[in-house]
Structures are given as structure tokens and as C-alpha cells.
Amino acid sequence: MHQLAVHELRSNFPALARTGPSGPVAYFDGPAGTQVPQAVIDAVADYLAHHNANCGAPFGTSEETDAILSEAHRAVADFLGASDPGEIAFGPNMTTLTLALSRAVGKTWQAGDEIIVSRLDHDANVTPWVLAARDAGAVVQHIEIDPADCTLDLESFENALSEKTRLVAVGYASNCVGTINPVRRITEMARQVGALSFIDAVHYAPHGLIDVGEIGCDFLVCSAYKFFGPHVGMLWGRRKLLESVTPYKLRPSTNKLPGRWMTGTQNHECIAGVRAAIDYIATIGAQAGQAAESRRDKLRAAFNVITPHERELGRQLLTGLRELPNVRVWGITDEDRLNQRVPTVSFTHERLTPREIAARLAESGLFVWPGNHYALPLTETLGLEPHGTLRIGVVHYNTADEIDRLLAALRRVIA
Ligand SMILES: Cc1ncc(COP(=O)(O)O)c(C=O)c1O
CATH class of the missing domain: 3.90.1150.10 (Aspartate Aminotransferase, domain 1)
Known part of the structure; x- marks a missing residue:
């Protein structure tokens, strides 16, 4: 081995x-x-020293910035098992991205709709949804836990689910007690009643390979500073949803993916560092003698x-x-x-x-x-x-x- x-x-x-x-x-x-790792520090410094510019202009540093950001979208897509780099949005951190998405998704809810959050989660995957539900007049249900081992009580989840459920927000792993949740089963159960699923993978990301296709979720978030990168958050969502839900955004900014979910000027140097963090992780298997070709492998x-x-x-x-x-x-x-x-x-x-x-x-x-x-x-x-x-x-x-x-x-x- x-x-x-x-x-x-x-x-x-x-x-x-x-x-x-x-x-x-x-x-x-x-x-x-x-x-x-040093490679991340070098990538941040290299961006600031040699490529620093805003995006979208026809001159050297701006074109280089566009290329660096594109490559970072591709790296995160590989990290999450997504095939479409346009489905990856960067932002300041998971909390800010989740507050933005929850406000936008919440606009599609009506009084009497229901959402489900869990007692095991970080508050960043609870309060944004509770606030959006409050604004829409939607009802918040909870997945309870078994205090003996801090696992989710799936019976309480089943009881909370109904055709009124619009969204289920749950963590991949607990940042307090380490429990890995059965996310595939949870998203499947949500899908059966027509609800969307949102997975907070912030805590799981440094520990295991994330595969949005296998999980079957609609949205997933994580934060690079928890997996050896700089302080940047990222959101993955299904293209159809990211295109159909209306974000709170400025008029001159693009309406295309992924830009429509990336409000304001991004932290380019740290996004360059996110790619370096993912590439660092990708070297770990080879150092242990495991051969692989693609970044995903x-x-x-x-x-x-x-x-x-x-x-x-x-x-x-x-x-x-x-x-x-x-x-x-x-x-x-x-x-x-x-x-x-x-x-x-x-x-x-x-x-x-x-x-x-x-x-x-x-x-x-x-x-x-x-x-x-x-x-x-x-x-x-x-x-x-x-x-x-x-x-x-x-x-x-x-x-x-x-x-x-x-x-x-x-x-x-x-x-
Ligand atoms: C499980 C989990 N979710 C969400 C967050 C919030 O992440 P961020 O600091 O990127 O907003 C954290 C941060 O500790 C976390 O551990």
C-alpha cells in the first residue's frame, strides 16, 4: 500500500x-x-508582481489575469468533479456566497413553502437559509441529531420532508465533531420530493475527494483556506439553476456564467493561489508513488x-x-x-x-x-x-x- x-x-x-x-x-x-505550501505563497506573489490588473481589457496584464482566472475555474471544477468551469463562482468566503445565493433562491419561495436545515451544521449553512425563509414567509424544519454519536437523525429528516419542501441545506462533514453525513442519500431523498439540495463541503474538502455528480446535489460550497489555499470561497451550482435564478448584481457586470454570481472585483491574487493549492494536493499521490494522468485522477x-x-x-x-x-x-x-x-x-x-x-x-x-x-x-x-x-x-x-x-x-x- x-x-x-x-x-x-x-x-x-x-x-x-x-x-x-x-x-x-x-x-x-x-x-x-x-x-x-510555498507554491501557494509563490502563486499569490507572482500574480501581484507580474500580472496585476482588472479583467477584460485588451492588454497584457489584463489578458493574463483573464487566463489565470480561467485556469483557476478549471482547477476548482477538477477539485469538485464538475465538468463545466462556468459552474464555479468565486467569492470572498463560503458565508458571503451562501448569503448571496440564499437571498436569490429565497425570492423563488412563497409563504407556506418549507426548507430544511440541520442541527449539526455550521451556522453559515443555517442562518442564511433561515433569513431567506423569514423574508419569504417560508417555514424552517430541522434535521435532528442523535446526541450519542452526533449523527443526523434521518427519520426526523424523512418526517420533515414533504412536497412543500423547496430546499435542503446540509453539511458534508461536521466542523465540530467530524461526522461525515450521508449526503448522497440526503440529496436523493430531497430530489424525490422535488426539493433542491445545498451541500456545505467546507469542512470535508481537505479530507476527501468531492464529486458533485456522485453526491447528486444542486449546489455545493467550499473555502480554499480550509484546504491549504488562501482566503477565497467558491460555489458550484448546476448551470441551469445558476442561469435561471436571478442574482443580486450590478447592471454593467456580465449576465453570463460564472461572472453573474461573482459580484465586484475578485481577489485575483488569492484565486491564483487557489489553483496552486489544488495543484499542490494533486502532487501528493505522486509523492507516494501513485501514478495518474489528469488533474482529477x-x-x-x-x-x-x-x-x-x-x-x-x-x-x-x-x-x-x-x-x-x-x-x-x-x-x-x-x-x-x-x-x-x-x-x-x-x-x-x-x-x-x-x-x-x-x-x-x-x-x-x-x-x-x-x-x-x-x-x-x-x-x-x-x-x-x-x-x-x-x-x-x-x-x-x-x-x-x-x-x-x-x-x-x-x-x-x-x-
Ligand atoms: C463547515 C463550515 N461551513 C462554513 C464555514 C464558513 O466558511 P467561511 O469562513 O468561508 O465563510 C466554515 C468555517 O469555519 C465551516 O467550517
């Missing part, structure tokens, strides 16, 4: 060389934003080695946490079900708050996140407000040594 060449890969990331008073820093804050090869590496780290982390006294891990902990979660692990301690633990770990150069992670519907449902959880996020550049250091520090802090 091919293995991820983690130490080789880490040398691509300048930030991973950071040291503090107690030695090397270990980044477990990937769910809030991952570090970036290279991405598939990359996730073939990323997933087992991350899963082993997740197993190591969950095993270590199990031995800590007065700690409750939220989400799937069963060793046999690690394929149903990504290695984003949240726990609470009986006495210490997540912020207290995070501050103590930071003294040892261990960067973890305390709070609700904006997964407020979940932390409220679990009764974990106001402190939330302590979240440890593992991505492909993390190592078994880092997990050992983290567990040793946790044993000290918690004892």
Missing part, C-alpha cells in the same frame, strides 16, 4: 517550521484554517493516501483521549466506524473549560481551538454553551509524533 510521505510534504509548508519557547509548534487548528490518488494517514492519526488520538479522566469526546468514537468521520475531534472536561485547556496547550506550542466553532446549532443542542468544546483538527500534514506530544501535554494539563 502507498503511504503518505508526510515528512517530505511538510517541507513544502514554511509555517510548519515555526518554533516557540518549548520547541516546534504543532498546528491542530486546520478546521479554522490550514497552513499553506491525481487528486483521487492524493486522497487515496491522505485518508488512511488521517484515519490512523484519528485512531491514535481517540485511543489516547479515551484514557483521560473526566473527558467526554463528542461524536463517533467507535474504532469500527472511523470511515464515518473525519479526524476532527471535540471533547469537554468536567471541570476545565475548553479555553483554559487551549491556553495551557498553547504554552507547549500546541494550537487547538476552544469554543462553538460557529457550529452553534450543535453546541446549543448538546447543551454545551457558553464554553463549547476543545477541538483538535488533524489534516494530512500532522504526524503521529505531534499527536503523542498533544496527548502527553493533555495528560499533564488534565492531571
Whole structure:
């Protein structure tokens, strides 16, 4: 079996060389934003140094900008398994894109229509839809969760679905507890009643290959800063829908795809960096000895080695946490079900708050996140407000040594 060449890969990331008073820093804050490889930094700098211009004029830097953006649309299409780069819209971040789309889609709803959101989601995939429903007089239904393992309760989904349902918004993976949702089944059930489906793939994107065709959704969003790129969001939608729904846009800006959904001047340098991030991921499989030709196949090869590496780290982390006294891990902990979660692990301690633990770990150069992670519907449902959880996020550049250091520090802090 091919293995991820983690130490080789880490040398691509300048930030991973950071040291503090107690030695090397270990980044477990990937769910809030991952570090970036040098190739991404170079792509951003190269754009600003040599190609900086606005789009659409008949001179060198403007034409180069158009070409760089086109290539980035193609790269994201490959990343998401879409065949049409025109179906990819860039924007400042997932939240802003979702607020824009929800306002526009919400205009097609009427009083009495229904939408469905989940208790497991980041608020960016809940409140935009709730606000759009409020404006239209539509009713909001919820997919409940099983608090024992933080999985979606599909029976409550089935009960909420009806011919009145216009849209179902659900996450691919939880950014708080790591649960991977059965998105294909959910979109299929939505389609059966004629509802649209919107998938928030922000948290899933660094962990697994996304395939919009296989998922069967109508819209999908993600954010490059969660998969080793700069701070840029992106939206994929079916061409027919992106063409038929009317966006809030300015008169002089194009009405063609993808531009009609990309309001204002874009962050060109960071979009250049998005392409570099995807191309970086595409190199990971080859480094592990997996041959592939197209960028899509290279991405598939990359996730073939990323997933087992991350899963082993997740197993190591969950095993270590199990031995800590007065700690409750939220989400799937069963060793046999690690394929149903990504290695984003949240726990609470009986006495210490997540912020207290995070501050103590930071003294040892261990960067973890305390709070609700904006997964407020979940932390409220679990009764974990106001402190939330302590979240440890593992991505492909993390190592078994880092997990050992983290567990040793946790044993000290918690004892
Ligand atoms: C699952 C999930 N959805 C949505 C968001 C919001 O993304 P953005 O910061 O790009 O608006 C985040 C950010 O943490 C997230 O983790």
C-alpha cells in the first residue's frame, strides 16, 4: 500500500517550521484554517508582481489575469468533479456566497413553502437559509441529531420532508465533531420530493475527494483556506439553476456564467493561489508513488493516501483521549466506524473549560481551538454553551509524533 510521505510534504509548508519557547509548534487548528505550501505563497506573489490588473481589457496584464482566472475555474471544477468551469463562482468566503445565493433562491419561495436545515451544521449553512425563509414567509424544519454519536437523525429528516419542501441545506462533514453525513442519500431523498439540495463541503474538502455528480446535489460550497489555499470561497451550482435564478448584481457586470454570481472585483491574487493549492494536493499521490494522468485522477490518488494517514492519526488520538479522566469526546468514537468521520475531534472536561485547556496547550506550542466553532446549532443542542468544546483538527500534514506530544501535554494539563 502507498503511504503518505508526510515528512517530505511538510517541507513544502514554511509555517510548519515555526518554533516557540518549548520547541516546534504543532498546528491542530486546520478546521479554522490550514497552513499553506510555498507554491501557494509563490502563486499569490507572482500574480501581484507580474500580472496585476482588472479583467477584460485588451492588454497584457489584463489578458493574463483573464487566463489565470480561467485556469483557476478549471482547477476548482477538477477539485469538485464538475465538468463545466462556468459552474464555479468565486467569492470572498463560503458565508458571503451562501448569503448571496440564499437571498436569490429565497425570492423563488412563497409563504407556506418549507426548507430544511440541520442541527449539526455550521451556522453559515443555517442562518442564511433561515433569513431567506423569514423574508419569504417560508417555514424552517430541522434535521435532528442523535446526541450519542452526533449523527443526523434521518427519520426526523424523512418526517420533515414533504412536497412543500423547496430546499435542503446540509453539511458534508461536521466542523465540530467530524461526522461525515450521508449526503448522497440526503440529496436523493430531497430530489424525490422535488426539493433542491445545498451541500456545505467546507469542512470535508481537505479530507476527501468531492464529486458533485456522485453526491447528486444542486449546489455545493467550499473555502480554499480550509484546504491549504488562501482566503477565497467558491460555489458550484448546476448551470441551469445558476442561469435561471436571478442574482443580486450590478447592471454593467456580465449576465453570463460564472461572472453573474461573482459580484465586484475578485481577489485575483488569492484565486491564483487557489489553483496552486489544488495543484499542490494533486502532487501528493505522486509523492507516494501513485501514478495518474489528469488533474482529477491525481487528486483521487492524493486522497487515496491522505485518508488512511488521517484515519490512523484519528485512531491514535481517540485511543489516547479515551484514557483521560473526566473527558467526554463528542461524536463517533467507535474504532469500527472511523470511515464515518473525519479526524476532527471535540471533547469537554468536567471541570476545565475548553479555553483554559487551549491556553495551557498553547504554552507547549500546541494550537487547538476552544469554543462553538460557529457550529452553534450543535453546541446549543448538546447543551454545551457558553464554553463549547476543545477541538483538535488533524489534516494530512500532522504526524503521529505531534499527536503523542498533544496527548502527553493533555495528560499533564488534565492531571
Ligand atoms: C463547515 C463550515 N461551513 C462554513 C464555514 C464558513 O466558511 P467561511 O469562513 O468561508 O465563510 C466554515 C468555517 O469555519 C465551516 O467550517
